[in-house]
Amino acid sequence: MDYQQVGGLFRATLVPHLQQAAEQQLQAHLEAEKFIPCLLQVVMGADLDMPVRQSGSIYLKNTIMKYWKAQEEDEKRFTVANSDKELMRENIVEAIIQAPDIIRSQLVLCLKHMLRSDFPNPWSSIVDKINVYLNRDEKECWLGALFVLYQLVKKYEFKKAEDRAIIDRPMQHFLPLLHTRCRSLVPDASFMSAVIQKQILKTFFSLVQFTFPLHLFSNANFISWVDLFLTILQREIPQEVNKMDEDSRSGSPWWKCKKWAMQCLCRIFERYGSHVVEKQYKKFAEFYSKTFAVPVMEALLRLMEQQRLGVWIAPRVLQQTFSYIGKAIGSAPSWKLLKPHIQVLIQEIIFPLMCHNDEDESLWTDDPYEYIRIKYDVYEEFVSPVSAAVIVVHQAAKKRKDVLKPLMGFCQAILTQSPGQIDPRKKDGVLHIIGTVADVLMEKSMYCNQIEGLLEVFVLPEFQSPYGFLRSRACWVAHYFSKVEFTNAELLARLLNATRVCLTQDKDIPVKVEAAIALQFLLEHQESGHDFIESHVTDVVRAILDVIRETENDDLTGSLEQIIRLFSIQVTPYATDLTRQLCQTCFQLLDVNNDTTDDDACKSMTAIGLLSSLQTLLVAVQNNPHIMEIIEQDCGNLCAVILQHGVLDVYEEAFVILSQLTLNSISPFMWQLFPLLYQCFCDDGFDYFVDMVPAVHNFITIDPPAFLSNPANMQTVYDMCTKILENENCGEDAQSHACKVLEVMVLQCKDTVSQLLPRIIKTVLERVTKTVKMKLCRSMCLQVVIAALYVNPIGVIEVLEKLTMPPTGEPVCSQFFSQWFKQADCVRGVHNRKIGILGLVSVLGRCAGPLPAYLAACAHEIVPAFLALFSGLEKAYQTKASVDSEDDAVEEAEEEDLEIEEDELESDEDDYDEDDAAYVENLAKMARIWDSFPKQLTPFVFFLFSSFRQVVI
Secondary structure, three states, X not given: OOHHHHHHHHHHHOOHHHHHHHHHHHHHHOOOOOHHHHHHHHHHOOOOOHHHHHHHHHHHHHHHHHHOOOEOOEOOOOOOOHHHHHHHHHHHHHHHHHOOHHHHHHHHHHHHHHHHHHOOXXXXXXXXXXXXXXXXXXHHHHHHHXXXXXXXXXXOOOOOHHHOHXXXXXHHHHHHHHHHHHHHHOOOOOHHHHHHHHHHHHHHHHHHXXXXXXXXXXXXXXXXXXXXXXXXXXXXOOHHHHOOOHHHHHHOHHHHHHHHHHHHHHHHXXXXXXXXXXXXXXXXXXXXXXXXXXXXXXXXXXXXXXXXOOOOOOHHHHHXXXXXXXXXXXXXXXXXXXXXXXXXXXXXXXXXXXXXXXXXXXXXXXXXXXXXXXXXXXXXXXXXXHHHHHHHHHHHHHHOOOOHHHXXXXXXXXXXXXXXXXXXXXXXXXHHHHHHXXXXXXXXXXXXXXXXXXXXXXXXXXXXXXXXHHHHHHXXXXXXXXXXXXXXXXXXXXXXXXXXXXXXXXXXXXXXXXXXXXXXXXXXXXXXXXXXXXXXXXXXXXXXXXXXXXXXXOHHHHHXXXXXXXXXXXXHHHHHHHHHHHHHHHHHHHOOOOOOOOOHHHHHHHHHHHHHHHHHHHHHOOOOHHHHHHHXXXXXXXXXXHHHOOOHHHHHHHHHHHHHHOOOOOOHHHHOOHHHHHHHHHHXXXXXXXXXXXXXXXXXXXXXXXXXXXXXXXXXXXXXXXXXXXXXXXXXHHHHHHHHHHHHHHHHOOOHHHHOHHHHHHHHHHHHHOOOOOHHHHHHHHHHHHHHHXXXXXXXXXXXXXXXXXXXXXXXXXXXXXXXXXXXXXXXOHHHHHHHHHHHHHHHOOOOOOOOHHHHOOHHHHHHHHHHHHHHHHHHHHHHHHOOOOHHHHHHHHOOXXXXXXXXXXXXXXXXOOOHHHHHHHHHHHHXXXXXXXXXXXXXXXXXXXXXXXXXX
């Protein structure tokens, strides 16, 4: 195929009115032989326009990612031909070396996907090709080969040591070569030199990120690597780079070299070279401590001195430096060198970073919502110099003597300045430091008695500061001192009131956010303070909801849930309005009618938090039928929208709410959602079946007449469970739940379910004949048949006698009873043991004469089976009495390997109203009687069994 012709098609895709036709032609050529290599020719065609080549590179990447590897679940789907794969493998490395940056990035993604499936077999030759190009004299060849090597190393980055031999062998050869190349380029200040050095450092980091290959490094060559890192870290930055704006400087390869050198040092130290490492790295850690603790710390202190003198340092380099120092505080050799400088480090370098600055103020004023997003972004904490600096302050104050006292003296000197002299931003920094070491202060006898005074004199006044950032900081400090044991109730009341006022009345949204979080923790740890908030609960809840709607901040949902949980009685009268507001806010966040945006992940997290708050509210009003009847409309509509639009992120929460709405009664409105559950299951809900089960269980058990009034309902439940049991990819946990649902339906719909019994029994027994890894899954399958035997023994035995075992054709009936009796001691749970006894009694009670053939073959196992069930049941009741009355606690205490929540799945136990003590006593008596009988049962024993069945029913 002519690459010029294909290039013309890509050119046409850039013209709006030709785009669709061109894309259709490209799709038509997709499966043609040599089309994929032709795409690579288009990408590398120097005579084609760059937009055409770029369009071709993206198409090539997408094609390889989708069609390079055959899909097991869809064997008929097109896969790139082996001949085309071979051509791609032969040319991709050269293409990466020669391509311009804008094209290379796409080709590297192609390579990544190809390596994932083809290395080491059939593409082990790529190692030799990398070696060839790294040994050439052209720097362009080095760079392209390094991109390839980096992707090769990345493939094994997070593999265990035993799975990395395939990459360790070539790296044993490449590491000295990479070091030589990088060392030779250090004096070269050119752009290409810096990019190559950066790529070498990235490759080294990827190699040691998860596992350190000790066998690849002798002491001597590792010393040379650390020396290289320190050289790069301390190297002067070219003057032309210093003239760039800060963002451009941070993104330049010279500063990125320093960043990666620092990341390598940090990773090696924190994971393999510190005082706390895994056993296999102990010897290396000792070597590192003796050899590098001092030179590395000296280099970092020189870097810190530059920061103190006002020399600009890239934020990520600063963050990594603080991260290393924070870890080094716990290392004696490093601390010995750091100790004389720690107060200067904190007071002159870290303290200015912890103060409110011009950038913060600009963001606060111009875009407070972005300010909030950055301040509460969990990922920002991993790259922020301030977050890393805060850890240094905390670690030094907590782990090392003689740090906290001068630090608090420094803070006191600033706080006690006259009001006209103190800089508000410095006051913010001081309060930031004090909050950072709050837990340390609360543990120290020297300071714990002074905390209330500190809060009253220096923190409370800032709640009314004219500066918004100080009001926010006051709330933040209150949050971090929320565990203080207050002796002054008035002070606690003032603190809570000030926080509440900030939440409900402040004009600055960042202050409201901080106040909501502070209030959550104050109420959590200060039970005596609940009375001060009780009369304001409605205002507080509304304020939090308003802030959530404005900011879409998921941290606040915990505050809302806490308020609802603590003040459920006070919230109940407003439950209707609150539910409506929660549902409306969720609708706003989910925004199912709009296309996906970059903020969807954050919005989903916030929606999950709101739905969790809604669950808490439903628990609070669960026993108020009138309120439940009113709010179920809003909650049900919200769940319906979630399921109809396939909002997978919140499926679990929606199913929990559905189960809560159907826990005590099911209204006609809620019955309308039952078919929607099934539709959701068929569309994309297989993975969420376990989450659906409690709601499905309620629909079966809470209102049986309504469930049975529509014959389609039983068929729906059967279809769902059957699809789970027949699908090998669903997992045995989901299949165990499916069996439990079938068992519940069999027990609940005794007479009506008869028509489905043959199919149900066949389905579960077919599952047993396949591979079963979990004992629980096998037991649950058998439990369905046992429940059916209790309900309709004659009909079920007829079904069992007709079924045969594949592929031998052996009758199922005798095999089933033998298997059942042998596993009687494996039955778990009160309910399962009861049904086992009732099922066995039901079968034996209908044997008026000699044992039928299917029982005669295993007659010697019947009494032991009974005794195992009786013994287990008695122990279960004893555990229940001594541990807890809840079924789930009983099962957790009794069985370590239980993998299904019995309390959610066993509400059908309410159908059996046995008095527990009398029941256990009766079982014990029967067990003693039966223990005296011989192995071969007599008609008299059958009579006893029949009598026992009448007693337990």
